Amino acid sequence: MNLEALLLSLHLDPALATFFGPHWESSLAALPAGGPDWLADDAVVASRRFVGLEPRYDAPLLAAAGAVRADAALALLAWHAARLAFEHQDYDLAQAQSWPDLSATLGEHAPLFYLLVAFQAVPHLQRAHGRRGIPVDVSRATCTHYLECTSLYSLTHAGRLGVRPAMLGWLRHHTSGELCCLGRMEYMVKPFRGRLRAFRQRESGLVVALADNGATFADSGLGPLPARPGAAADVWMALLEPAAHEVSGHPIAPDGRALRQRVTLDLRRWTPVLAPGDFILETHIPPGGGLTPTRCAESMRAALEFFPRHFPEHPFAGFACDSWVLNPELSEILSPTSNPVLWQRELYLFPLPSDGREGLQFIFGRDDVDPATAPRDTGLRRALLDQLAAGKPLRAGGMFCLPAEVAEFGTQPYRRRWPAVQAALNL
Numbered sequence: 001m002n003l004e005a006l007l008l009s010l011h012l013d014p015a016l017a018t019f020f021g022p023h024w025e026s027s028l029a030a031l032p033a034g035g036p037d038w039l040a041d042d043a044v045v046a047s048r049r050f051v052g053l054e055p056r057y058d059a060p061l062l063a064a065a066g067a068v069r070a071d072a073a074l075a076l077l078a079w080h081a082a083r084l085a086f087e088h089q090d091y092d093l094a095q096a097q098s099w100p101d102l103s104a105t106l107g108e109h110a111p112l113f114y115l116l117v118a119f120q121a122v123p124h125l126q127r128a129h130g131r132r133g134i135p136v137d138v139s140r141a142t143c144t145h146y147l148e149c150t151s152l153y154s155l156t157h158a159g160r161l162g163v164r165p166a167m168l169g170w171l172r173h174h175t176s177g178e179l180c181c182l183g184r185m186e187y188m189v190k191p192f193r194g195r196l197r198a199f200r201q202r203e204s205g206l207v208v209a210l211a212d213n214g215a216t217f218a219d220s221g222l223g224p225l226p227a228r229p230g231a232a233a234d235v236w237m238a239l240l241e242p243a244a245h246e247v248s249g250h251p252i253a254p255d256g257r258a259l260r261q262r263v264t265l266d267l268r269r270w271t272p273v274l275a276p277g278d279f280i281l282e283t284h285i286p287p288g289g290g291l292t293p294t295r296c297a298e299s300m301r302a303a304l305e306f307f308p309r310h311f312p313e314h315p316f317a318g319f320a321c322d323s324w325v326l327n328p329e330l331s332e333i334l335s336p337t338s339n340p341v342l343w344q345r346e347l348y349l350f351p352l353p354s355d356g357r358e359g360l361q362f363i364f365g366r367d368d369v370d371p372a373t374a375p376r377d378t379g380l381r382r383a384l385l386d387q388l389a390a391g392k393p394l395r396a397g398g399m400f401c402l403p404a405e406v407a408e409f410g411t412q413p414y415r416r417r418w419p420a421v422q423a424a425l426n427l
């Protein structure tokens with residue numbers, strides 16, 4: 001079938017052919033005679049179970065799958081969308097944001113169309129994890145994105161079941177099996193993107209991070225925010241100068257603030273332990289609250305054993321993460337005994353640039369939150385809204401943590417030793 005004709009038959013704009021054009025002929029050629037077998041009732045229920053969604057999804061999902069099966073054009077579009085998402089890695093899945101709403105043909109079932117498509121990441125995940133000998137419990141646990149996206153959809157669509165097609169992008173990680181959930185957190189081996197270099201002093205084990213050349217900071221040493229209209233930009237730029245046996249630069253304190261003062265490290269005494277591009281366990285925090293220090297420590301310790309066993313070709317330097325949860329100012333926004341703040345204290349924080357509205361998407365399902373009308377039903381929501389209402393920013397932050405310090409969790413290893421670092425570097 002011609003793609004434009006198919007779009008027209010579904011009451012969709014034929015201009016959408018821009019997004020669905022790639023690999024169209026190959027999808028047509030590969031379509032099984034009876035349509036996609038994954039739209040069968042038993043396949044849908046098995047996927048729903050595997051990803052951990054509640055049984056209350058079954059009836060609406062089966063109704064949606066039945067409606068898609070009954071319309072050859074819809075079934076073909078679902079087949080093609082799943083192939084674009086998970087078979088054709090050259091397809092830019094950011095375009096899924098522009099994939100259409102199918103209400104004109106699917107009515108109330110439309111928001112479940114892309115959930116059915118999203119389920120097609122599961123067989124890829126199972127195969128990729130199976131090849132690495134990863135236990136099926138880990139594969140199941142790694143399906144957190146389904147729960148997160150359906151919850152946020154429900155939150156922003158008056159309780160309706162469904163997902164936005166933009167959620168498909170993250171599921172690409174399942175095709176390679178690189179993402180693994182171990183206890184409270186998820187990890188992937190990735191190059192470190194933080195703009196810093198960390199060094200360990202040989203004899204003492206002390207660790208210090210220096211800001212990378214060109215990294216920018218606010219006067220406070222925190223990450224810069226967008227300049228206010230008409231106001232001068234409050235930003236300074238770090239200079240890192242490597243030489244044969246030494247390196248000079250601006251230290252970053254482990255509470256996540258860069259210092260204007262410069263230091264020089266003698267590289268015969270300070271060994272590089274982390275630099276941009278080094279492989280790290282990129283850490284992600286699925287929803288569900290309960291980010292207790294114990295669960296964080298257990299998860300990170302489990303990752304130190306798991307990844308060398310299942311991804312032996314990827315040695316890694318440590319852990320790293322970028323998140324609103326690592327905002328260095330969070331201890332002033334949440335209680336100092338809240339879980340994110342307790343986790344932060346065990347890590348080496350570093351500043352990141354941000355838009356000043358970080359975390360809202362995760363906690364409210366949208367960025368354009370109005371503090372006057374947004375739900376204030378949990379302590380976390382109230383704290384974030386109060387910050388916004390006071391005209392204060394919600395920043396992002398980064399962290400790294402090296403394996404030796406994971407073993408010391410509970411003792412605030414980087415912060416505890418910071419006075420010794422200050423003494424060693426005359427800070």
Ligand SMILES: CC(C)(COP(=O)(O)OP(=O)(O)OC[C@H]1O[C@@H](n2cnc3c(N)ncnc32)[C@H](O)[C@@H]1OP(=O)(O)O)[C@@H](O)C(=O)NCCC(=O)NCCS
Pocket residue numbers: 285286287288289290291292322323324325338339340362363364377378379380381
């Ligand atoms: C980040 C996160 C794990 C921190 O959880 P936590 O502080 O350990 O949560 P707790 O279980 O201690 O709950 C503390 C309060 O926050 C609330 N809360 C936790 N997660 C919430 C969420 N996703 N949305 C709204 N409120 C939330 C709890 O209901 C509780 O409120 P109460 O004080 O009124 O009872 C949690 O906010 C979460 O799951 N967020 C969604 C995922 C996310 O943001 N990941 C980071 C992506 S970069």
